[in-house]
Amino acid sequence: VEQVNFDPALCVLRIKGKNIMESQHVRLGAYHTLDLEMNRDFTLTKNCWDVMSLERIEMACDITKQAELAAVVMQVGLAHLCLIKGDMTVIRAKIETSVPKKRPGNSAH
Secondary structure (H helix, E strand, C coil): CCEEEEECCCCEEEEEEECCCCCCCCCCCCEEEEEEECCCCCCCCCCCCCHHHHHHHHHHHCHHHCCCEEEEEEECCEEEEEEEECCEEEEEEEEECCCCCCCCCCCCC
8 A cells, every 4th residue: 555545525545556466457566546435335355464454444433433532513403423543533423402482572481
């Protein structure tokens, strides 16, 4: 892998690099680009998975293990619980409730 780019408008992660194994689709040493799209499954295979590789994948897939900060962003009737890390903000929960409007002349004080 030589370059990784994310296109937020398309929600596509574009991975570019040089092919290090010959295949029927891409020759050895040729440059290739792989686009990973949101909500589109893909399979990642490797002949032998060591513990460190598996832990890195698990950590990369779980924002709760890498978030630097949690924040609640609120406005009337709406709250978002966000997890924040250096390059990403993920909304983990959205809480909505109806708030009755004040009526003229109604004072509960």
